[in-house]
Amino acid sequence: MKILLIAHNTFRECVRDKILYNLVLFGVLIIVSSLILGSITIGDVTQVIINLGLSTLTVFGTLIAIFIGIQLVYKEIDKKTLYSLLAKPVHRYEFLLGKFLGLILTLAVNIAVMVLGIFASIFYLRHSIHSSDIHILLAGILILDELMLVVAIAILFSSFSTPALSALFTFALYAIGHFNTDIRVYGSTSMSFLTKALSQFLYYLLPNFGNFDIISQTAHGGFIASEVYLYSLLYGLVYSACILLFSILVFQRKNFK
Amino acid sequence: MPVVVSTHSLSKKFRVGFWKTRTVTALDGLDLEIHRNEIFGYLGPNGAGKSTTLKLLMALIYPCSGHAEILGQPVTDVSNHRILGFLPENPYFYEYLTAEEFLTYYAGLFGFSSYEVRIRVDRFLRLTGIADARKLQLRKFSKGMIQRAGIAQALINDPEIVFLDEPMSGLDPIGRREVRNLILRLKAEGKTVFFSSHILNDIETLCDRVAILNRGRLVGAGLLKDLISKQVSHVEIIISGMGIDQLRQVLEPAVSVSQVGTTMKIEVDADTNLNPLVSAIECAKGKIISVNPVRQTMEDYFLKVIQGGTNNPPRHQ
Amino acid sequence: MNKTAASPAFRVEWMIFLGLVFSSLVVVHLQRMIDRRMREHMSKEEALYVTSGKVLKKLSLGNNGLLADIYWMRAVQYYGGQRLQGEKRFDLLEPLINIATTLDPNLLHAYRFGAIFLSEREPIGANQPQKATDLLKNGIDHNPQEWLLYKDLGFVYYWYLHDYTKAAETFLEGSKKPNARPWMRTFAAELLARGGSRKAAELLWKEAYETATISQVKENARENLLALAAQDDIDLLQNLIMKVQRQMGKPLSSLQELVQIGVLNRYPLDPKGYRYLLNPSTGMVELSPESAIRRVD
Numbered sequence: 041m042k043i044l045l046i047a048h049n050t051f052r053e054c055v056r057d058k059i060l061y062n063l064v065l066f067g068v069l070i071i072v073s074s075l076i077l078g079s080i081t082i083g084d085v086t087q088v089i090i091n092l093g094l095s096t097l098t099v100f101g102t103l104i105a106i107f108i109g110i111q112l113v114y115k116e117i118d119k120k121t122l123y124s125l126l127a128k129p130v131h132r133y134e135f136l137l138g139k140f141l142g143l144i145l146t147l148a149v150n151i152a153v154m155v156l157g158i159f160a161s162i163f164y165l166r167h168s169i170h171s172s173d174i175h176i177l178l179a180g181i182l183i184l185d186e187l188m189l190v191v192a193i194a195i196l197f198s199s200f201s202t203p204a205l206s207a208l209f210t211f212a213l214y215a216i217g218h219f220n221t222d223i224r225v226y227g228s229t230s231m232s233f234l235t236k237a238l239s240q241f242l243y244y245l246l247p248n249f250g251n252f253d254i255i256s257q258t259a260h261g262g263f264i265a266s267e268v269y270l271y272s273l274l275y276g277l278v279y280s281a282c283i284l285l286f287s288i289l290v291f292q293r294k295n296f297k
Numbered sequence: 298m299p300v301v302v303s304t305h306s307l308s309k310k311f312r313v314g315f316w317k318t319r320t321v322t323a324l325d326g327l328d329l330e331i332h333r334n335e336i337f338g339y340l341g342p343n344g345a346g347k348s349t350t351l352k353l354l355m356a357l358i359y360p361c362s363g364h365a366e367i368l369g370q371p372v373t374d375v376s377n378h379r380i381l382g383f384l385p386e387n388p389y390f391y392e393y394l395t396a397e398e399f400l401t402y403y404a405g406l407f408g409f410s411s412y413e414v415r416i417r418v419d420r421f422l423r424l425t426g427i428a429d430a431r432k433l434q435l436r437k438f439s440k441g442m443i444q445r446a447g448i449a450q451a452l453i454n455d456p457e458i459v460f461l462d463e464p465m466s467g468l469d470p471i472g473r474r475e476v477r478n479l480i481l482r483l484k485a486e487g488k489t490v491f492f493s494s495h496i497l498n499d500i501e502t503l504c505d506r507v508a509i510l511n512r513g514r515l516v517g518a519g520l521l522k523d524l525i526s527k528q529v530s531h532v533e534i535i536i537s538g539m540g541i542d543q544l545r546q547v548l549e550p551a552v553s554v555s556q557v558g559t560t561m562k563i564e565v566d567a568d569t570n571l572n573p574l575v576s577a578i579e580c581a582k583g584k585i586i587s588v589n590p591v592r593q594t595m596e597d598y599f600l601k602v603i604q605g606g607t608n609n610p611p612r613h614q
Numbered sequence: 615m616n617k618t619a620a621s622p623a624f625r626v627e628w629m630i631f632l633g634l635v636f637s638s639l640v641v642v643h644l645q646r647m648i649d650r651r652m653r654e655h656m657s658k659e660e661a662l663y664v665t666s667g668k669v670l671k672k673l674s675l676g677n678n679g680l681l682a683d684i685y686w687m688r689a690v691q692y693y694g695g696q697r698l699q700g701e702k703r704f705d706l707l708e709p710l711i712n713i714a715t716t717l718d719p720n721l722l723h724a725y726r727f728g729a730i731f732l733s734e735r736e737p738i739g740a741n742q743p744q745k746a747t748d749l750l751k752n753g754i755d756h757n758p759q760e761w762l763l764y765k766d767l768g769f770v771y772y773w774y775l776h777d778y779t780k781a782a783e784t785f786l787e788g789s790k791k792p793n794a795r796p797w798m799r800t801f802a803a804e805l806l807a808r809g810g811s812r813k814a815a816e817l818l819w820k821e822a823y824e825t826a827t828i829s830q831v832k833e834n835a836r837e838n839l840l841a842l843a844a845q846d847d848i849d850l851l852q853n854l855i856m857k858v859q860r861q862m863g864k865p866l867s868s869l870q871e872l873v874q875i876g877v878l879n880r881y882p883l884d885p886k887g888y889r890y891l892l893n894p895s896t897g898m899v900e901l902s903p904e905s906a907i908r909r910v911d
């Protein structure tokens with residue numbers, strides 16, 4: 041209950057800080073491209089719209105997740121709003137989870153509106169919606185799952201580091217996470233046992249953002265097998281939970297000077 | 298009197314510097330006891346460790362050694378916070394919220410029903426005099442109004458023990474008087490008030506007991522009436538019609554003389570025989586305006602213990 | 615920190631810690647499941663999201679040098695990975711190398727080693743020497759003064775495509791570039807005069823072996839030299855057998871007979887220590903099927 045109150049307040053903060061204004065930019069982009077693409081492309085225009093829409097959604101979402109994510113906790117410490125809040129009967133983990141959920145709620149609303157925009161655009165171009173277009177929604181959900189992991193990482197870093205460094209670390213981990221498969225391939229081709237073991241260790245330790253790369257498959261109408269989709273979804277959830285637990289452990293011991 | 302808040306050899310060191318190698322002692326073996334239904338003044342110059350103590354009591358930071366209890370429970374037990382109120386130093390709240398939303402948010406954290414939340418928010422907006430600004434975002438609040446909102450949030454749960462860190466700072470004289478009255482009212486309602494200040498006058502006019510902190514160490518504590526001596530410490534004589542050089546010629550060299558506006562001020566020990574002094578001045582055609590016996594004030598005591606280090610009056614039990 | 619072991623905070627921390635351990639195990643398990651399923655579904659169409667180096671160049675926001683290095687490393691890892699898994703297909707090799715060289719047209723090692731990966735016969739390489747020449751020509755377009763690229767291109771023409779005229783032309787062209795080694799000119803002449811002689815091949819590989827700085831390249835040259843040496847041995851043995859058969863008037867059934875009649879003092883072994891074999895049906899000397907010597911035709 042307290043977690044939800046804190047989440048609600050965080051959501052309110054995001055809204056009043058005009059974060060959802062990125063939707064306007066997204067709207068303009070998707071409308072303009074819908075109007076223009078029809079006249080300059082041959083073939084399936086909707087595929088381009090899906091690609092464009094989901095990519096934009098990921099980029100905006102990632103930026104919000106990183107830059108708001110690192111501020112979530114830091115801002116409350118820096119502006120000392122946390123002092124009065126933690127003097128209420130609120131556990132530190134409740135605070136952390138509330139902040140996390142608040143931003144996830146913001147991102148969910150953001151993604152929902154964007155997915156609706158993509159659907160509207162497809163309907164405009166094709167004058168119909170196929171049942172297979174549900175894949176766009178599923179892709180949106182998996183992207184939200186991915187962003188959840190990004191937010192969790194941002195919170196973890198910001199619980200012991202400055203915002204600038206946290207942003208840097210989070211972004212670095214996000215980038216490395218996309219090349220994670222290469223780490224494993226590198227290890228498997230290496231002859232040295234140490235390299236092999238280390239690369240295996242890193243492969244499982246670092247978040248594998250490659251698991252969430254489904255945009256181009258979605259655009260081509262095909263979709264990854266349903267069990268892989270579910271595993272990826274679960275992967276994001278459990279990995280986020282793992283990082284949040286670690287953040288709580290750090291946060292629980294923190295001194296707010 | 299039952300003890301509601303106690304600390305035992307509470308110490309806190311902070312690591313500072315780029316490599317976190319140097320340590321600074323913010324609090325050094327603090328022993329405090331606060332009794333039920335008293336106004337406890339926590340006095341000390343800036344940087345003495347007052348806020349550190351309050352943060353330790355709120356479990357915002359953890360001690361390096363020692364421990365502290367509120368109503369017999371360790372301060373890390375968050376369930377204590379149901380009956381606590383806390384106003385941080387220079388508070389800053391969610392600037393994007395209106396005063397009403399802010400108090401509603403905090404009241405909700407105590408699990409009150411929505412009806413009760415509304416009643417309480419209304420009551421404390423009125424009590425702290427910001428009811429007219431209830432629909433205004435806190436970012437538009439002046440420092441004094443923020444302080445009032447801060448007091449309102451600290452009281453929203455009708456706490457048994459209220460911790461106020463520098464509650465008067467940023468307030469105008471009227472606001473100070475209101476807060477003073479509020480604190481007295483809290484005592485009348487049977488609550489315990491712990492408040493810190495570096496302003497002596499506030500402490501002097503309000504507190505039952507005080508503790509004085511300097512550089513992380515307790516340098517004096519006790520009932521206010523014991524700390525401030527009733528005895529005359531010295532006598533102040535104001536004289537006009539004489540220049541400072543002229544006056545010096547008349548008096549013994551040890552007597553302190555200073556110029557105050559167009560008049561002269563002489564300070565002599567309380568047990569000095571004033572007769573020869575008065576006649577000497579009158580002989581020199583000086584005019585005595587006033588003779589005031591001066592008693593020791595809180596300020597004198599404060600300055601004495603702060604400058605005197607640690608060997609000071611025994612702690613009051 | 616509260617040091618009392620039984621305090622609630624301490625117990626909570628332990629629970630969080632256990633949750634942490636448990637959830638990280640779940641994460642690893644899920645990743646394994648995903649990897650297994652993905653291999654089933656994706657083994658044929660491997661992931662290469664952006665196939666155009668030009669697009670990537672724009673997307674890299676000016677970091678194309680770094681990205682080129684990354685793609686080059688991916689190409690190397692891909693090549694190594696496919697080889698290690700015993701895959702005979704290297705479908706992604708050429709696109710990966712092309713992306714790397716488009717991102718950074720001066721990435722010399724990508725052209726040079728890329729050409730070797732592409733042109734070696736399966737299962738060592740992708741057996742696409744034509745693509746290797748395209749790659750190297752592209753490299754020469756962007757780096758016209760680099761004699762090593764001419765050397766490599768000539769090499770591909772000579773060794774993998776057996777186009778001796780083009781090889782000679784390329785070597786001659788390259789010999790005019792700065793720092794070109796003098797043997798290029800000699801070799802061009804040799805090629806024009808004698809075509810695909812083993813002598814010429816040995817010369818070339820020996821040069822490659824001696825100048826190689828990368829261990830894999832050196833190793834490749836060594837393997838080819840050993841293969842050529844084995845070919846020399848086989849020719850020698852073949853001549854010997856012809857002579858012996860003419861003297862004895864009957865075909866030999868194995869090389870062991872050469873030892874028995876005292877022509878050889880021990881059984882002939884190839885440079886890697888495997889026995890040469892005589893195929894009784896054709897009468898030809900061959901490498902043992904187990905031999906690790908590289909086959910050349």
